[in-house]
Structures are given as structure tokens and as C-alpha cells.
Amino acid sequence: MINPIHLKTLLEVVRRGSFAAAAAALGYTASAVSQQMSALERDSGVTLFQRTARSITPTEAALVMSRHASKVLTDIDALLAASSRTEQGTGQEVRLGIFPSLATYVLPRLLRSPDWPGLGINLHVSVGEPQQTISGLRIGGDLDVALVYQVGQAGLAWPHTLNRQWVGDDNFRVVLPKAWGIRPGAKVAAAQLSDMPWIMHHPGTSDATVIERLFASCNLHPRVAAYSDDFNASLQLASVGLGAALVPELALARRPNDVVVLDVPEIRLARNIFALLINDRGTARTEVFMDRLAGILGELTRTSSLDPPA
Numbered sequence: 001m002i003n004p005i006h007l008k009t010l011l012e013v014v015r016r017g018s019f020a021a022a023a024a025a026l027g028y029t030a031s032a033v034s035q036q037m038s039a040l041e042r043d044s045g046v047t048l049f050q051r052t053a054r055s056i057t058p059t060e061a062a063l064v065m066s067r068h069a070s071k072v073l074t075d076i077d078a079l080l081a082a083s084s085r086t087e088q089g090t091g092q093e094v095r096l097g098i099f100p101s102l103a104t105y106v107l108p109r110l111l112r113s114p115d116w117p118g119l120g121i122n123l124h125v126s127v128g129e130p131q132q133t134i135s136g137l138r139i140g141g142d143l144d145v146a147l148v149y150q151v152g153q154a155g156l157a158w159p160h161t162l163n164r165q166w167v168g169d170d171n172f173r174v175v176l177p178k179a180w181g182i183r184p185g186a187k188v189a190a191a192q193l194s195d196m197p198w199i200m201h202h203p204g205t206s207d208a209t210v211i212e213r214l215f216a217s218c219n220l221h222p223r224v225a226a227y228s229d230d231f232n233a234s235l236q237l238a239s240v241g242l243g244a245a246l247v248p249e250l251a252l253a254r255r256p257n258d259v260v261v262l263d264v265p266e267i268r269l270a271r272n273i274f275a276l277l278i279n280d281r282g283t284a285r286t287e288v289f290m291d292r293l294a295g296i297l298g299e300l301t302r303t304s305s306l307d308p309p310a
Contacts, residue, residue, distance in 0.1 A: 002043045002044060003036075003039065003043070004073055004291070006037070006039060006040040006043070007040070007065075007073055008026075008069075009036045009037065009040075010048070010065060010069055011066055011069050011070065013056070014063065014066040018055070019033040019034050020033075026298060028168070029169060029270055032169050032272075046059075046065075047059055047061065048065070049062060092121055092286075093121075093122045094121050094122070094124070094144055094285070094286055094289065095124045095126070095145070096126065096144070096145050096147070097133025097134075097143045097145070097146040097147065098126070098128075099128070099133070100127055100128075100129075101231065101251050102250065103127045105251075106293060106296050106297050107293070109296050109300075110293055110296055111123075119285060120285060121285055121286075130149060130150075131156070134146055134156065134157075134158050137158070137159070144278060144286070145275055145276070145290075146275070147167065147275055147276075147293075148274055149272060149274070150271070150272050151207045151210050151269065151271055151272075152269070156206075161278070162276045163276070163278075166274055167274060167275050167297060168273050168297040168301065169273065170249055170250050170270060170273060170301060172246050172248050172249075172267070172269045173246070173247060173248075174245075174246060174267060175234075175238050175244065175246070175247050175252070175259050175260070176196075176259065176260045176262060177240070177243075177259060178257075178258045179241050179258070182262065183260070185261070186260075186262055187263050187264070187265065188262050190218035190264055190266040190267055191219055197224070197225035197244070198223065198224055198225060198243045198245065199224075199225060199226045199227075199234045199237050199242060199243045199244065201228070202229055203227075210269070214269055218266040218267060226242055226243060231245075231248065232251065235256055239256035239257075239259050240258070246269070249300070250300065253300060273297065
């Protein structure tokens with residue numbers, strides 16, 4: 001079955017002419033866009049792009065599909081919304097597990113949106129790290145849906161009976177104290193950051209292992225000034241000059257004024273965000289809920305990372 005999110009990405013690729021430009025517009029990495037287009041080709045059974053080392057060219061099939069994609073996506077939204085209104089009862093209970101930064105910056109925007117009451121969802125929320133929420137999906141657990149993230153290929157495991165849906169990517173950015181004198185948005189090589197003090201994840205965690213390997217591949221061997229697994233704490237410590245930090249875009253939505261966000265081309269890492277659902281509990285209402293949440297996530301990560309804080 002064709003994933004509607006992949007159709008949305010196809011529209012941007014065709015409009016903008018490259019995976020990189022579409023990725024920048026949608027808030028994804030270029031590799032995530034490429035993976036989505038490969039999945040769309042597999043699902044549709046047609047070749048959508050002629051690829052070379054330096055460019056991509058849409059095929060006629062891609063142009064035809066993109067012309068119809070906008071109407072298809074509009075129809076899907078309308079059908080899902082109509083289905084959600086006609087399901088039995090006045091509201092559907094959804095027991096949601098969600099990790100802290102998504103609960104802090106994304107979910108409240110959905111709950112404040114004008115169309116939220118019309119979705120007919122009675123939401124029960126449990127905020128916790130992915131390992132906690134996944135356990136709530138096991139047999140006899142107390143959750144229907146878990147929103148989790150994975151950094152690289154490390155860390156998480158879940159029962160094969162769960163249905164996994166990709167929601168979006170939360171890209172990491174390098175954050176420095178403003179007092180260090182590097183201008184916002186400056187492009188800096190990773191090697192230039194090697195001698196600076198850093199705020200790092202605690203050793204031994206899956207995220208720390210991925211980050212350490214990434215830094216080593218960039219010949220960046222940080223001098224550790226502090227260990228912190230809390231991104232808000234890391235931002236505050238960076239703001240007073242303790243060290244640089246690697247922080248995901250969601251956490252940058254309310255960053256302090258005294259930090260600078262950098263683009264370091266060698267440091268490309270993201271938290272891949274997924275919804276894990278028990279297979280027999282997916283409904284039209286939960287599909288609409290996930291679609292709305294993914295849209296808000298995309299908007300936030302497109303606008304928060306390099307804009308100055310409010």
C-alpha cells in the first residue's frame with residue numbers, strides 16, 4: 001500500500017528538482033527523502049527517477065503520479081475525517097505513550113488546534129522514554145500507540161506484532177555558547193570543534209555510542225566538560241559557556257538567547273520518530289491523529305533549528 005507521506009514527499013521532489021531541496025523544505029535529511037522515494041517505487045512498481053551521481057530526473061511516471069497526488073491526498077484527508085466522525089460512540093479512547101520533547105512541543109499544538117474537538121478522540125497520555133512506552137504495548141499493556149525515536153540503528157527493540165509507522169525526523173544540531181563569538185548559522189568544520197569543551201550523553205547509553213562513533217568518523221574527539229541526557233539542561237549549560245552540545249531540533253524550539261546554532265556538514269544525525277501500534281487497534285481516527293501530529297512536527301523542525309529564538 002502506498003504511504004501518503006511518501007506522496008507528499010514526491011510532490012516536493014518534483015517541484016524542487018532534487019532530494020536535497022525537498023529535504024530542506026520538509027525538514028528531513030536527503031537520505032530520508034531518498035529512502036522514501038525508493039519505498040514509493042517499490043510500492044507502486046514503477047521507476048520514478050533516473051539517478052546519477054550528481055542529479056535526479058523525474059520519469060514520466062513520476063510526473064503523472066505527482067499531478068494526481070495532491071487530489072489523492074486531499075481525498076484521503078476528507079475520507080479519514082469522515083470515517084472518524086461516523087465511528088461508533090461519541091469518542092474513541094486512545095491510550096498514547098509519547099517521549100518528552102514530542103509531548104512538550106508537538107502534542108500541545110495539536111490539542112490547541114481548532115479541529116481537535118472534531119476528531120472525536122479521548123486521549124490518555126503517558127509521557128516517558130521509548131523503553132518505557134514500548135513495554136506498555138506488550139501483551140496486557142496499558143497503551144494503544146507509542147511514539148518513540150531511534151538514533152541510528154541502535155537501542156530499541158519491539159515485538160514483531162506491532163505495526164510501525166514513520167512519523168518524521170528530528171535532526172540534531174550543534175549548539176555553542178554565544179560568548180564564544182561564532183556567528184549564528186555559520187558553517188564550521190567538525191575538526192574546528194575538537195579542542196572545545198563538550199556536553200555529552202552519559203557513556204554506555206545507545207545514543208552516546210552512536211554519537212561517539214559519528215564524532216570519531218569526523219576526527220572530532222571532544223574534551224568532555226559535562227554529561228547530560230537532558231537536552232534542556234544541556235542548552236542551559238551551553239548558554240552559560242560550559243561547552244558545546246548536540247541537541248535535536250525539537251528541543252531548540254525554546255532555546256536560551258545565549259546560544260548559537262551551527263550547521264556542521266560532517267555531523268548529520270537524526271532521531272527517527274515512529275509510531276508503534278498494536279495491529280488490531282488502528283482506526284481511521286488514530287490515522288487522522290498521526291497525520292496531524294506528523295504535520296505539526298514537520299512544521300516545527302523546518303522553522304525552529306536556525307531561526308533566532310523568540
